[in-house]
Amino acid sequence: DVKVTQSSRYLVKRTGEKVFLECVQDMDHENMFWYRQDPGLGLRLIYFSYDVKMKEKGDIPEGYSVSREKKERFSLILESASTNQTSMYLCATGDSPTDTQYFGPGTRLTVL
Amino acid sequence: SQKIEQNSEALNIQEGKTATLTCNYTNYSPAYLQWYRQDPGRGPVFLLLIRENEKEKRKERLKVTFDTTLKQSLFHITASQPADSATYLCASGRGGATNKLIFGTGTLLAVQP
Numbered sequence: 001d002v003k004v005t006q007s008s009r010y011l012v013k014r015t016g017e018k019v020f021l022e023c024v025q026d027m028d029h030e031n032m033f034w035y036r037q038d039p040g041l042g043l044r045l046i047y048f049s050y051d052v053k054m055k056e057k058g059d060i061p062e063g064y065s066v067s068r069e070k071k072e073r074f075s076l077i078l079e080s081a082s083t084n085q086t087s088m089y090l091c092a093t094g095d096s097p098t099d100t101q102y103f104g105p106g107t108r109l110t111v112l
Numbered sequence: 113s114q115k116i117e118q119n120s121e122a123l124n125i126q127e128g129k130t131a132t133l134t135c136n137y138t139n140y141s142p143a144y145l146q147w148y149r150q151d152p153g154r155g156p157v158f159l160l161l162i163r164e165n166e167k168e169k170r171k172e173r174l175k176v177t178f179d180t181t182l183k184q185s186l187f188h189i190t191a192s193q194p195a196d197s198a199t200y201l202c203a204s205g206r207g208g209a210t211n212k213l214i215f216g217t218g219t220l221l222a223v224q225p
């Protein structure tokens with residue numbers, strides 16, 4: 001079974017803090033994704049990576065950056081957290097060629 | 113722009129009945145559609161994939177159809193159980209060389225005992 005883990009299930013941070021969300025997968029998938037999910041808005045793609053050190057902006061990259069130094073690890077960074085970044089953050093890996101995605105359990109981030 | 117639409121209203125059905133969820137796509141022709149299940153506070157879990165050249169796909173009590181004329185996929189759960197209560201997401205590839213998916217906002221299914 002594909003296993004995707006995220007560093008925290010719940011996180012509370014203050015406005016202006018730098019926040020790191022980590023995602024680790026054990027299935028050797030090339031593609032990894034970061035989404036945020038908000039009620040009524042569904043899953044919105046923030047960034048994705050198709051190889052080590054490679055990244056591509058998704059639909060809502062503003063206020064975020066990512067890092068992929070190793071194939072199994074994909075980090076999402078909030079440079080200066082703001083209250084409108086309070087959300088559920090989901091990491092996923094993608095399996096070619098069907099593009100089926102496998103999700104982690106999610107991190108519920110609250111920015112105060 | 114490419115879009116996936118699902119009925120945002122919750123679907124309430126009685127245990128034992130067949131649940132049918134709808135997914136419509138606009139402005140493109142996906143090579144496949146995927147269905148995921150999401151429980152509250154959890155990440156989505158992949159259920160089924162159907163390709164454009166397949167009319168129907170089954171897995172246990174689940175059935176998915178793909179109608180390229182109507183630009184629609186239907187997701188059926190037969191003999192539904194309260195444990196099937198969850199949000200179901202439809203997704204498709206964005207096309208081209210990208211590996212990204214477009215997700216619908218999901219439909220909440222509530223199966224009453």
